[in-house]
Amino acid sequence: MTVTEFKAGTRKTKRKDISLIIQKSNYPTEEIKLSAQNIKKIESPGNKKERKTIKAALKKETNKIFLEGNYLKRPSRGRISGVFGASRRTPDRVLWQHRGVDIAGGRQAVVKSAAPGIVILAREDFNLHGKTVIINHGGGIMTLYIHLDSVKVKKGDKVSEGNIIGYIGDTGVAVGPHLHWGVYLHGTPVNPEDWLRGE
Numbered sequence: 231m232t233v234t235e236f237k238a239g240t241r242k243t244k245r246k247d248i249s250l251i252i253q254k255s256n257y258p259t260e261e262i263k264l265s266a267q268n269i270k271k272i273e274s275p276g277n278k279k280e281r282k283t284i285k286a287a288l289k290k291e292t293n294k295i296f297l298e299g300n301y302l303k304r305p306s307r308g309r310i311s312g313v314f315g316a317s318r319r320t321p322d323r324v325l326w327q328h329r330g331v332d333i334a335g336g337r338q339a340v341v342k343s344a345a346p347g348i349v350i351l352a353r354e355d356f357n358l359h360g361k362t363v364i365i366n367h368g369g370g371i372m373t374l375y376i377h378l379d380s381v382k383v384k385k386g387d388k389v390s391e392g393n394i395i396g397y398i399g400d401t402g403v404a405v406g407p408h409l410h411w412g413v414y415l416h417g418t419p420v421n422p423e424d425w426l427r428g429e
């Protein structure tokens with residue numbers, strides 16, 4: 231495939247051909263129990279618009295690079311309660327493939343920016359995702375934080391790695407308080423664990 235190489239801190243780019251090896255992965259199935267209230271939220275017609283808003287934000291790339299290295303920092307401490315790629319289902323239906331990792335850090339645990347960047351979405355009114363933050367780190371890399379109890383940044387804010395952007399909650403469709411952390415590369419969800427340096 232052809233990729234665009236960015237030179238950090240400049241606007242210089244270079245087109246380059248790279249080869250990729252695509253491997254098959256085996257992802258687990260995770261069964262969750264949803265409350266009647268959560269099922270009602272999943273079935274809300276407004277979800278389509280919400281998904282579209284998030285998708286559009288994840289596609290808004292800029293030439294500017296904010297990342298200072300090739301790695302991200304885990305945004306919250308806690309047990310991993312859901313893995314990337316898992317097929318999520320209830321006893322009677324398949325819901326979706328899990329596009330991030332879940333960190334069960336406990337209600338009100340701090341959520342920090344995984345790297346320097348610009349907040350491109352900060353919303354408190356989402357039905358499905360709950361209180362949501364998306365940070366653009368440049369170079370096509372973005373991070374998503376959902377189900378927050380409260381949001382401490384606003385759209386356009388510049389953040390450094392480790393800045394508090396919110397607190398863990400269970401807003402939206404969540405089974406207990408946790409941070410759902412997503413990493414996106416050019417709009418495609420990738421495994422956040424692959425972006426951490428030996429943490």
Ligand SMILES: [Zn+2]
Nearest residue numbers: 312331332410
């Ligand atoms: Zn999740």
